[in-house]
Amino acid sequence: MPNKTSKFTDAEALRFHSSGRPGKLEIVPTKPMATQRDLSLAYSPGVAVPVREIAADPDTAYDYTTKGNLVAVISNGTAILGLGNLGAQASKPVMEGKSVLFKRFADVDSIDLEVDTTDIDEFVNCVKYLGPSFGGINLEDIAAPECFIIEERLRELMDIPVFHDDQHGTAIIAAAGFLNALDLTDRDIKKTKLVALGAGAACIACIELIKAMGLPHENVTMVDREGVIYKGRTEGMNQWKSAHAVETDARTLSEAMVGADAVIGLAAAGALTQDMVASMAEKPIIFAMANPDPEITPEDVRAVRQDAIIATGRSDYPNQVNNVLCFPYIFRGALDVRARTINEEMKIAAATALAELAREDVPDEVATAYSGEQPHYGPEYIIPAPFDPRLIRRIPVRVAQAAIDSGVARKPIEDMEAYERELSARLDPTVDTLSSMFEDLKRRPLKRVVFAEAEEEKVLRAAVSFKSAGYGIPVLVGYEAPIREKLREMGVDDSQFEICNASNTNPSKYIEHLYERLNRRGFLDRDVQRLVKRDRNVFSACMLATGDADAMVTGVTRHYWRALKNIKRVIDPMPGMRPFGMTVLVTKGRTVFIADTTVNERPSPEELADIATASAFFVRLMGHDPRVAFLSFSNFGNPPSDKTKNLQEAVRLLNERDVDFEFDGEMQADVALNPSLMEMYPFMNLSGPANILIMPALHSANIGYKLLAELGGGRVIGPMLLGMDHSIQIARMTSTSSDLVVMAGLAASNAHILEKMRADLAKDEGV
Numbered sequence: 001m002p003n004k005t006s007k008f009t010d011a012e013a014l015r016f017h018s019s020g021r022p023g024k025l026e027i028v029p030t031k032p033m034a035t036q037r038d039l040s041l042a043y044s045p046g047v048a049v050p051v052r053e054i055a056a057d058p059d060t061a062y063d064y065t066t067k068g069n070l071v072a073v074i075s076n077g078t079a080i081l082g083l084g085n086l087g088a089q090a091s092k093p094v095m096e097g098k099s100v101l102f103k104r105f106a107d108v109d110s111i112d113l114e115v116d117t118t119d120i121d122e123f124v125n126c127v128k129y130l131g132p133s134f135g136g137i138n139l140e141d142i143a144a145p146e147c148f149i150i151e152e153r154l155r156e157l158m159d160i161p162v163f164h165d166d167q168h169g170t171a172i173i174a175a176a177g178f179l180n181a182l183d184l185t186d187r188d189i190k191k192t193k194l195v196a197l198g199a200g201a202a203c204i205a206c207i208e209l210i211k212a213m214g215l216p217h218e219n220v221t222m223v224d225r226e227g228v229i230y231k232g233r234t235e236g237m238n239q240w241k242s243a244h245a246v247e248t249d250a251r252t253l254s255e256a257m258v259g260a261d262a263v264i265g266l267a268a269a270g271a272l273t274q275d276m277v278a279s280m281a282e283k284p285i286i287f288a289m290a291n292p293d294p295e296i297t298p299e300d301v302r303a304v305r306q307d308a309i310i311a312t313g314r315s316d317y318p319n320q321v322n323n324v325l326c327f328p329y330i331f332r333g334a335l336d337v338r339a340r341t342i343n344e345e346m347k348i349a350a351a352t353a354l355a356e357l358a359r360e361d362v363p364d365e366v367a368t369a370y371s372g373e374q375p376h377y378g379p380e381y382i383i384p385a386p387f388d389p390r391l392i393r394r395i396p397v398r399v400a401q402a403a404i405d406s407g408v409a410r411k412p413i414e415d416m417e418a419y420e421r422e423l424s425a426r427l428d429p430t431v432d433t434l435s436s437m438f439e440d441l442k443r444r445p446l447k448r449v450v451f452a453e454a455e456e457e458k459v460l461r462a463a464v465s466f467k468s469a470g471y472g473i474p475v476l477v478g479y480e481a482p483i484r485e486k487l488r489e490m491g492v493d494d495s496q497f498e499i500c501n502a503s504n505t506n507p508s509k510y511i512e513h514l515y516e517r518l519n520r521r522g523f524l525d526r527d528v529q530r531l532v533k534r535d536r537n538v539f540s541a542c543m544l545a546t547g548d549a550d551a552m553v554t555g556v557t558r559h560y561w562r563a564l565k566n567i568k569r570v571i572d573p574m575p576g577m578r579p580f581g582m583t584v585l586v587t588k589g590r591t592v593f594i595a596d597t598t599v600n601e602r603p604s605p606e607e608l609a610d611i612a613t614a615s616a617f618f619v620r621l622m623g624h625d626p627r628v629a630f631l632s633f634s635n636f637g638n639p640p641s642d643k644t645k646n647l648q649e650a651v652r653l654l655n656e657r658d659v660d661f662e663f664d665g666e667m668q669a670d671v672a673l674n675p676s677l678m679e680m681y682p683f684m685n686l687s688g689p690a691n692i693l694i695m696p697a698l699h700s701a702n703i704g705y706k707l708l709a710e711l712g713g714g715r716v717i718g719p720m721l722l723g724m725d726h727s728i729q730i731a732r733m734t735s736t737s738s739d740l741v742v743m744a745g746l747a748a749s750n751a752h753i754l755e756k757m758r759a760d761l762a763k764d765e766g767v
């Protein structure tokens with residue numbers, strides 16, 4: 001079924017999954033495999049040593065193998081989201097998705113396993129025998145009632161945590177949100193009337209947890225496809241449903257909803273109607289958690305109930321009550337103490353920690369995760385958002401402590417404060433910052449971003465994704481007819497896109513602007529006309545210069561320098577700034593910024609100092625403490641060479657300028673990055689490995705980052721063009737459409753930064 005409410009097309013979702021290496025996961029080695037010696041340690045004969053150790057003491061598997069950080073996400077595909085029983089193979093995208101979320105949010109390694117059987121014994125046997133490989137088992141999307149039996153049996157059989165996410169992950173997060181919703185509507189849990197819509201894995205577990213927290217049994221009316229589960233009903237029953245049957249005259253969902261304080265929907269799309277929510281008590285609590293489409297949309301609720309607190313399982317509405325807020329963190333805590341199981345104490349610890357976190361003030365440094373807004377505990381913010389970086393610091397600590405206190409931890413943590421610090425370091429701030437940047441773009445006034453090479457298919461795809469994700473308004477520069485045709489071929493409504501070129505847009509304003517700038521640089525009016533009409537970068541830059549657009553992305557059809565040369569004809573550097581290129585390299589546990597990778601061929605000492613200062617400013621915006629190293633082939637004058645004088649002079653200039661960031665040089669790249677080599681220079685003014693590498697010249701910078709891009713294994717972002725008076729990004733010719741979306745995002749985000757810098761400047765000048 002096409003997803004009516006989503007902000008992407010089906011084709012985009014398919015392309016996302018098929019592009020590059022199909023699927024969403026790969027496995028990378030953690031040890032070098034370069035030499036014969038590496039091989040003989042990793043494999044035979046060296047590997048025999050840990051084998052014997054583990055045979056003698058099985059617990060040492062946590063020390064010598066991946067077990068301690070590895071969780072299997074296992075499904076048979078009998079209840080894939082709310083899509084029903086579509087089989088084991090079809091569940092793989094969801095299971096891969098869960099695995100990447102484990103990694104993204106809690107640095108838990110995870111692999112998906114799809115088991116093709118609906119037979120309980122076969123399934124249990126299969127999982128049981130896989131136990132030695134993993135530190136935990138996350139069961140997913142297995143239909144009720146089989147899931148209850150499967151989980152119970154596996155928990156008895158296995159000595160590692162077995163956790164059915166749809167039951168307990170969902171219950172924990174729903175309970176946390178529900179407690180806060182009760183608090184915000186001044187309700188007493190003992191007097192609250194709740195409709196439980198659904199009687200499957202998720203709903204039954206939620207209701208059990210909420211009842212354990214104090215909601216009286218008789219206050220809950222559970223409803224499945226047959227209607228109300230009342231005492232004495234015989235059709236479509238099982239022992240788990242019977243446990244929730246109540247004495248009631250209500251037989252249908254509509255009847256049960258009249259006067260109810262709350263409804264928790266874990267059933268299917270569209271199961272609730274506007275009439276039903278209209279009939280609820282004042283300030284109703286409506287959790288419509290079915291995926292991918294809720295039981296009722298927030299828009300439909302709002303149309304009839306302005307006083308409701310609404311939550312869904314989706315990320316595109318406020319109050320996302322989804323088990324993604326739970327499973328990464330509960331397993332993180334459980335793995336870190338090598339827990340034998342995940343027990344009630346650990347679940348309650350996670351639920352309370354989540355509920356409490358939402359009630360706290362959101363500190364400034366976390367506000368970026370909420371698009372710069374500081375949400376306050378209230379009807380639109382009953383639960384933290386998945387990108388909140390406090391989750392990784394807070395939830396596992398509480399879970400680990402509960403495991404220790406309840407006696408299921410094999411390896412208790414002694415220093416909880418040190419553990420909390422370790423947890424923060426698990427997430428990469430650049431990845432976080434990019435996520436926050438994109439969230440931020442969605443909430444602020446949308447910027448008009450020119451895609452200067454819109455006939456290129458990958459550019460057009462990027463523009464479509466950029467628009468449908470809500471990051472900004474793409475303005476497509478290029479020939480109208482072929483662009484419209486390509487858009488239609490992609491299944492996109494082309495009328496939603498603005499297409500500009502010299503024949504459908506009156507270019508006289510642009511020609512005037514450019515002639516004004518170039519007439520004393522040897523350009524005649526007709527030369528300028530030709531430039532504006534024939535060069536897409538000149539045309540696009542003119543749009544920025546005259547206020548017709550806010551930012552631009554180009555670069556896939558022209559060489560960088562040619563594109564930049566023409567753009568510089570139209571746009572100047574920002575006053576007091578020098579244009580330069582900065583490339584970001586994100587590798588495991590480390591982000592490094594390299595400058596100048598694109599503009600200044602042999603920067604002077606002043607230019608080097610300026611590039612370092614501007615880089616430090618930008619890197620701070622990306623959430624890092626800047627530590628600048630000026631790189632060379634020598635370390636602090638050894639060997640002596642005239643070639644390093646510029647770098648030493650740049651360091652002297654920065655000392656004179658008394659800047660507010662750490663810097664030093666000149667030094668070799670390994671000294672800048674390797675803490676043990678740094679120790680050889682105890683006088684060095686860097687408190688840790690450098691994260692900004694200022695290169696001595698363009699050739700080393702460009703060669704360096706391209707080597708890293710091709711061989712390094714990390715993700716390369718950019719180069720970003722900084723220091724121009726308007727926000728322009730020139731992408732690499734080899735960029736993919738997802739690289740181009742990132743570049744467009746950076747361009748839009750820089751447009752906001754430039755706007756703020758200009759406003760601050762105007763304020764200062766006014767004073």
Ligand SMILES: NC(=O)C1=CN([C@@H]2O[C@H](COP(=O)(O)OP(=O)(O)OC[C@H]3O[C@@H](n4cnc5c(N)ncnc54)[C@H](OP(=O)(O)O)[C@@H]3O)[C@@H](O)[C@H]2O)C=CC1
Nearest residue numbers: 081082144199200201202224225267268290291313322323
């Ligand atoms: N937001 C979140 O974090 C989560 C959301 N979910 C969502 O919850 C839903 C259920 O998942 P799960 O419990 O695993 O699935 P199950 O198959 O185990 O249970 C589904 C239940 O919903 C009932 N149901 C289905 N359609 C209707 C309807 N129109 N009216 C009343 N009852 C209905 C079924 O009734 P019957 O028993 O009669 O067949 C069954 O009891 C899915 O949409 C899933 O995506 C699940 C986990 C987490």
Ligand SMILES: CC(=O)C(=O)O
Nearest residue numbers: 081082166291322323
């Ligand atoms: C979120 C989830 O696990 C589900 O919808 O099944």
Ligand SMILES: [Mg+2]
Nearest residue numbers: 081140141166
């Ligand atoms: Mg699920």
